[in-house]
Amino acid sequence: MILCAALLSLSLPALSDPAISETPMGHTLSDFLVAFNSGDPANIDVFKTVHHFGVPTDNIMGIYRADDGLTLLKIEQATDVSVAALVKEKDSDGILRLTIREIGTAEQPKLSLLLQDIPRPPEYAIPRLTQAEALKALKNRAASLAVEDKFSGAYLIAQDGKTLAANAYGWEDRASKVPATTDTKFRMGSINKLFTAVAALQLIDAGKMKLDGKVGDYLPDYPNPEIASKVTIRQLLTNTGGTGDFFGPEFDTNRLKLKTHSDYVALFGARAPLFEPGSKDGYSNYGFLLLGNIIEKVSGLSYYDYVQKRVFAPAGMTHTASAPEDQIVPKRAIAYTRGNVGWVPVPDLPYRGTAAGGGYTTIGDMLKFALALDNGKLLPERLLADATTLHDHGSGTGYGFSAYGAGMLQSYGHNGGAPGINGEFRVYPALHRVVVAFSNYDPNVAVNLANFYTSRMPVAR
Numbered sequence: 001m002i003l004c005a006a007l008l009s010l011s012l013p014a015l016s017d018p019a020i021s022e023t024p025m026g027h028t029l030s031d032f033l034v035a036f037n038s039g040d041p042a043n044i045d046v047f048k049t050v051h052h053f054g055v056p057t058d059n060i061m062g063i064y065r066a067d068d069g070l071t072l073l074k075i076e077q078a079t080d081v082s083v084a085a086l087v088k089e090k091d092s093d094g095i096l097r098l099t100i101r102e103i104g105t106a107e108q109p110k111l112s113l114l115l116q117d118i119p120r121p122p123e124y125a126i127p128r129l130t131q132a133e134a135l136k137a138l139k140n141r142a143a144s145l146a147v148e149d150k151f152s153g154a155y156l157i158a159q160d161g162k163t164l165a166a167n168a169y170g171w172e173d174r175a176s177k178v179p180a181t182t183d184t185k186f187r188m189g190s191i192n193k194l195f196t197a198v199a200a201l202q203l204i205d206a207g208k209m210k211l212d213g214k215v216g217d218y219l220p221d222y223p224n225p226e227i228a229s230k231v232t233i234r235q236l237l238t239n240t241g242g243t244g245d246f247f248g249p250e251f252d253t254n255r256l257k258l259k260t261h262s263d264y265v266a267l268f269g270a271r272a273p274l275f276e277p278g279s280k281d282g283y284s285n286y287g288f289l290l291l292g293n294i295i296e297k298v299s300g301l302s303y304y305d306y307v308q309k310r311v312f313a314p315a316g317m318t319h320t321a322s323a324p325e326d327q328i329v330p331k332r333a334i335a336y337t338r339g340n341v342g343w344v345p346v347p348d349l350p351y352r353g354t355a356a357g358g359g360y361t362t363i364g365d366m367l368k369f370a371l372a373l374d375n376g377k378l379l380p381e382r383l384l385a386d387a388t389t390l391h392d393h394g395s396g397t398g399y400g401f402s403a404y405g406a407g408m409l410q411s412y413g414h415n416g417g418a419p420g421i422n423g424e425f426r427v428y429p430a431l432h433r434v435v436v437a438f439s440n441y442d443p444n445v446a447v448n449l450a451n452f453y454t455s456r457m458p459v460a461r
Helices: 024-038 041-051 057-067 131-147 189-205 225-230 233-237 249-257 261-268 285-299 303-315 363-374 381-387 445-454
Strands: 070-078 082-089 095-102 111-117 153-159 162-169 171-173 336-339 342-345 402-404 411-418 421-428 433-439
Touching: 024 041, 024 070, 024 082, 024 095, 041 057, 070 095, 131 153, 131 162, 131 445, 153 363, 153 445, 162 363, 189 233, 189 285, 189 303, 189 363, 189 381, 189 411, 189 421, 233 285, 249 261, 261 285, 285 303, 303 363, 363 421, 363 433, 421 445, 433 445
Parallel strands: none
Antiparallel strands: 070 082, 082 095, 095 111, 153 162, 153 433, 336 342, 402 411, 411 421, 421 433
């Protein structure tokens, strides 16, 4: 996460922390931690007023709710004009660098504040555990978060195709007091992009599409000529086509009218690319919508029918689909977002899941998906290997798959997140291990829970 703003150098009472110097910059660091860790919008408003802090209070509270506050680990650097500290998210293993720097003048002091994710420093390495210890620690962590009403969802850990642990916590439906189970269908967010990637790669393998084929080759009436003539299937799969997002005011206004992939193209298709296609990375939900539309044109089936017949059915995934939100789906969890008075149902979900994300699945179906990938039911081995190799400019993307780590810890998968939706799917080929976590609460509770396990799990079969 990144947080930047201009401030004036005034102070609230400093924290009584001997690690923070008694200097203006040290006091400003203390002031921020006091206001932020209170979790009280009124205190944040006071901080903003005193320091002329420009970030909206709702944005700051969103960061607070995601990590439940910050714990100071150490001061990395301190001068008369700047201070840099390492802080830990209280509700995860995540470590951030918090930097405050004076960028104004003596007459008009002004500060910049940066809060940024960093790789975990070696001095804070988490010890590896035995499998039994790691699974016990994971279970205790999930149970503790559930007791505090910070986690509602399910997770699964499998080894060599066999489930080692599968547990569920919280509520499938809070109002009706229906508990979540391991068979609850959770919305998966962008994890759905994996099914789109598999579908596109199947059609490429069958010779019906080409990695370097252009959008216009498959959608000859595509509205924007630059995207039609320049953006390739490879670039859509690797998020390098400059095709951007679709979430925003236009989507909000037309949310319930957007029922098909063609509807999205009709609304957003005239836009030019955000940058020269292929020149850099730019995560693109709209790019995967385009892939969905292309899959429909090439296969002659709706996107939903194609993935049902060619992805879900061969894998044995009987609980995965994208039925519209106005249809009753047994055991589909209600999505909850944090409101001012606790968890409330998300009011503005898309009409239905798309090739870019959404839909719903179970932890068990995602294990079936992992096994179907491993045994070649969905893609040839060479194509899966290519899809899970990095092909972007450094953001960790293969052909629709995210790729992580190296050696025994090399893995592939994807995560997903939106208000009331969070998920993580990870496959470790060398370890023959699968990690799945879903939540019907806001990000990043499921991702953090999966990372809690993968940071402690043994690096051996």
